[in-house]
Amino acid sequence: MIKPIANTVISALSIFLLGTMSVSAANKKNDLPEIGVVASSAISLDKEVLIGDALMRQLRGQAPIINDPLLDEYIQDLGNRLVAQADNVKFPYKFFIINSPEINAFAFFGGHIGIHTGLIFNARNESELASVLAHEVSHVTQRHIARSIEARQKSSPLQIASLLGSILLAVANPEAGMAAISVTNAASAQSSINYTRQNEQEADRVGIKILAEAGFDPNGASSFFGILAEKNRLKSTPLAFLLTHPLPESRIADARTRAASFRPRDIPESITFHLAKSRILARYYANPKRNIEYFSDLLKKQRYVFKQAAEYGLALSYLANEEFEPALKLIDGLLEKSPDNLFYLDTYTDIAIEMNQQQKAIDRLSAQISHAPFNRVLTLNLANVLIKTRNFEKATSLLRDYLLVNPDNMLAYNLLSDAYQSSGQKLEMHQVKAELFALVASYPRAIDELHTAYNYANDRKIEQQRIRARIEQFRTAQERLQTL
Numbered sequence: 001m002i003k004p005i006a007n008t009v010i011s012a013l014s015i016f017l018l019g020t021m022s023v024s025a026a027n028k029k030n031d032l033p034e035i036g037v038v039a040s041s042a043i044s045l046d047k048e049v050l051i052g053d054a055l056m057r058q059l060r061g062q063a064p065i066i067n068d069p070l071l072d073e074y075i076q077d078l079g080n081r082l083v084a085q086a087d088n089v090k091f092p093y094k095f096f097i098i099n100s101p102e103i104n105a106f107a108f109f110g111g112h113i114g115i116h117t118g119l120i121f122n123a124r125n126e127s128e129l130a131s132v133l134a135h136e137v138s139h140v141t142q143r144h145i146a147r148s149i150e151a152r153q154k155s156s157p158l159q160i161a162s163l164l165g166s167i168l169l170a171v172a173n174p175e176a177g178m179a180a181i182s183v184t185n186a187a188s189a190q191s192s193i194n195y196t197r198q199n200e201q202e203a204d205r206v207g208i209k210i211l212a213e214a215g216f217d218p219n220g221a222s223s224f225f226g227i228l229a230e231k232n233r234l235k236s237t238p239l240a241f242l243l244t245h246p247l248p249e250s251r252i253a254d255a256r257t258r259a260a261s262f263r264p265r266d267i268p269e270s271i272t273f274h275l276a277k278s279r280i281l282a283r284y285y286a287n288p289k290r291n292i293e294y295f296s297d298l299l300k301k302q303r304y305v306f307k308q309a310a311e312y313g314l315a316l317s318y319l320a321n322e323e324f325e326p327a328l329k330l331i332d333g334l335l336e337k338s339p340d341n342l343f344y345l346d347t348y349t350d351i352a353i354e355m356n357q358q359q360k361a362i363d364r365l366s367a368q369i370s371h372a373p374f375n376r377v378l379t380l381n382l383a384n385v386l387i388k389t390r391n392f393e394k395a396t397s398l399l400r401d402y403l404l405v406n407p408d409n410m411l412a413y414n415l416l417s418d419a420y421q422s423s424g425q426k427l428e429m430h431q432v433k434a435e436l437f438a439l440v441a442s443y444p445r446a447i448d449e450l451h452t453a454y455n456y457a458n459d460r461k462i463e464q465q466r467i468r469a470r471i472e473q474f475r476t477a478q479e480r481l482q483t484l
Contacts, residue, residue: 045090052110054441054481056094059114060410061440064099066117066284067411069377070346071097074276075115075133078126082134085213086206088141095133099284103228107136117280122227126273127220131211135221138206204251208258217267218259225252271306275343278313288321308334315347324355340368342377349381353388361385374405383415392423410439427456427463434470443478447471 059065066072079095093111098104101118113136123129204221212218229252282291295314297303304310311330318327328351334344345368352361365382372378379402386395399416403409413436420429430453437446450471457463 048109049091050110050480052108052112055108056110056112057439057441057481061442065114066097066099067409068097068279068283069380069411070279070343071276073342073376074272075120078130079113079133079137081214082130082137082210085210086137086141093137093140101285103231105132105136107139111140113137113140117284121277121280121285122231123224123273123277124227125217125220125223125267126270127211127217127267128224128227129220129273130214130216131207131220131224134211134214134216135203135207137210138203142202142206204255205258208255208262212259212262215267217265218262219256222252222255222259225255269305271308272343274304274306274309275312278309279316279343282313282316282320288317291317292321292323308338312343312347319347319351319354322354324351327351328355340371342375346377346381349385353385358385358389362389374402376402376406376409380409380411380415383412383419387415387419387422390422392419395419396423396428408439410436413439427453430456431467431470434474438474438477441481443474443481446474447478450474 075095075097079093083089083093089111091111093113095113095115097120098114098116100116101121102116103118103122104116105114105119107113113133115133119132120129123132208218208221211220217223278295281294285291286294292314295310295317298310299307299314311334315327315330315334318324318330327347331344331348331351334341335348338344345365349361349365352358362382362385365378365385369375369378369382379398383395383398383402386392386398396416396419399412399419403412403416406412413432417429417432417436420426420432430449434446434449434453437443437449450467454464454467457467
């Protein structure tokens with residue numbers, strides 16, 4: 001249940017979480033603000049990480065987050081390129097994707113940045129997509145949420161964390177029916193919040209600098225704004241994005257002016273970006289038959305940036321329509337030219353499983369993973385096909401090693417749970433299920449799973465001690481969550 005909160009506080013905080021992009025005509029300087037210890041009295045960096053982790057767990061449990069190794073790796077790599085050029089980076093950043101056709105992105109405590117599939121699909125090139133991510137990175141590095149808390153001093157950080165959870169869920173999953181939060185009210189109240197405008201200016205200024213220094217086209221920001229303006233003109237009602245992301249003409253002009261201060265550069269198109277767009281359409285939008293027609297038409301009329309991306313989208317569409325032979329033919333052709341391309345290898349694995357050619361997939365993936373151990377795409381695909389061939393020991397070893405480095409990967413835990421269940425290892429299965437429930441902040445169910453696991457430990461004293469210790473950790477985490 002959402003607690004009733006004053007609209008002014010909702011307005012102030014939702015604007016930051018939505019990654020708002022309003023801008024005033026004033027102050028067009030290129031110099032950057034000094035952050036120093038600003039906002040430290042309102043909320044410490046340690047508290048930001050703590051609250052961010054709690055909110056991320058809530059989102060995993062209630063928002064349509066995509067657990068797609070390829071898209072996850074792509075958006076994380078893209079985000080890391082931007083973070084590497086940012087100042088005031090205090091913690092690792094986590095980029096994740098929401099399955100929603102809305103054009104949107106948002107940032108919150110602890111370096112968490114969410115991107116909707118609609119934003120990726122509607123961006124025309126990688127610089128446009130990167131411009132939005134750079135803006136969200138800037139919101140975090142400039143500590144805008146913490147600074148807004150200090151400026152207004154309305155609530156304590158932990159009380160605000162509870163509000164942020166409600167807002168985040170409404171942003172990430174607009175169909176969840178969260179009527180208690182009014183986007184329209186948040187947008188209409190923005191004009192009275194001067195520091196919000198300053199923060200948006202700041203995020204634009206810092207973001208475009210990061211964009212350029214990371215090797216992208218600094219014009220990507222104004223170019224993407226143009227997409228939004230055009231789409232909004234064609235709608236009878238405003239884009240949901242623009243209700244909390246106002247786009248005055250002054251902002252577009254300001255972005256162009258800032259971009260002009262950087263050296264012009266010719267940025268080549270990114271095939272990885274276009275492969276990601278094809279994957280989003282083929283796997284998460286429309287339907288297989290319609291997608292087959294769409295990608296076939298692109299290839300016939302040569303209306304593509306990269307032919308490989310159109311062929312990849314067509315192969316995925318054939319696979320989704322259970323037309324495995326034409327899908328395999330396309331992927332084999334793509335792999336012949338790019339044998340280490342992760343997009344192609346992932347789809348090849350899925351096709352091989354469907355065609356009962358698992359050993360071919362194992363051989364191909366094993367050869368690649370020897371050069372890139374712990375790569376999420378190779379590891380999770382290989383583990384999946386090993387489970388299909390009932391090679392549970394090797395699959396579980398692979399997954400457990402991977403989770404040591406990536407302890408919050410839900411897909412890896414799901415695969416590990418399947419492996420233990422299929423091999424009859426009930427103690428381990430219940431322990432893994434406990435970790436899955438903990439990742440979505442369902443601590444009571446996680447504790448229940450550990451109690452069940454304890455019953456299977458028999459006389460394994462060390463394992464019993466580990467389970468008791470983990471139960472206490474979950475209880476502490478649950479108590480902490482209830483205070484947010």
